């Protein structure tokens with residue numbers, strides 16, 4: 557079988573995007589792993605699948621698979637790539653579209669200047685709903701925020717737990733370049749407190765409107781940028797009184813911008829979405 561695809565990225569977080577409206581494709585875990593493989597397949601952090609929605613008033617269904625083949629709830633950078641894709645492929649002529657994901661509806665908007673802003677919905681801040689099993693742990697109150705002390709290797713680290721539809725554990729570090737991302741990332745991702753595993757964010761605060769961020773993503777390893785990770789880090793930083801909206805997020809692969817007005821409000825994510833090439837793969 558031949559499958560047409562488009563290779564895209566958002567701030568270096570790269571995707572294989574597949575049109576499942578005009579192509580008949582059944583994606584298995586194995587197939588996603590093969591497509592995501594950088595040596596034997598095409599190579600990507602995530603595989604994004606564009607489907608028609610069956611829900612009234614919703615334009616598309618958007619499915620997200622990590623490079624390890626697991627289907628996940630949300631992908632912020634992918635949602636911008638999704639909009640660029642459906643617009644360029646003329647699958648819609650709307651500038652504001654409603655997209656169904658595993659974790660609910662998101663509303664990305666194509667701005668007049670070509671940039672894309674996504675209403676990512678309100679963050680979930682209760683640890684149990686992230687989900688995290690923190691029974692027995694003592695949370696550290698900081699204002700109205702809670703920091704959870706987790707044993708990572710031989711040390712105890714304080715984490716903010718945030719769900720943007722997908723789970724994030726965010727810690728503040730002094731220096732992002734020397735942060736133990738590759739060493740601690742897998743330990744955090746697979747920590748026994750996180751029944752669905754977790755994305756591990758390492759945030760360095762530059763000033764109240766600017767952070768540097770690295771994310772060890774669940775199912776993909778460290779990526780050059782993580783959109784939901786940027787949302788989660790900014791939400792955590794604002795709740796701890798360390799940041800003010802809007803916040804510029806410098807990732808290794810590019811810049812994102814996050815705005816959030818506080819609990820119960822939607823997080824707005826802006827950033828680039830770029831098409832790299834089109835191709836066809838024999839499967």
Ligand SMILES: N[C@@H](CCC[C@H](N)C(=O)O)C(=O)O
Nearest residue numbers: 631632633722774782783784
């Ligand atoms: N790169 C993404 C997040 C993709 C999913 C994540 N790895 C997970 O497993 O939750 C983004 O830009 O948000």
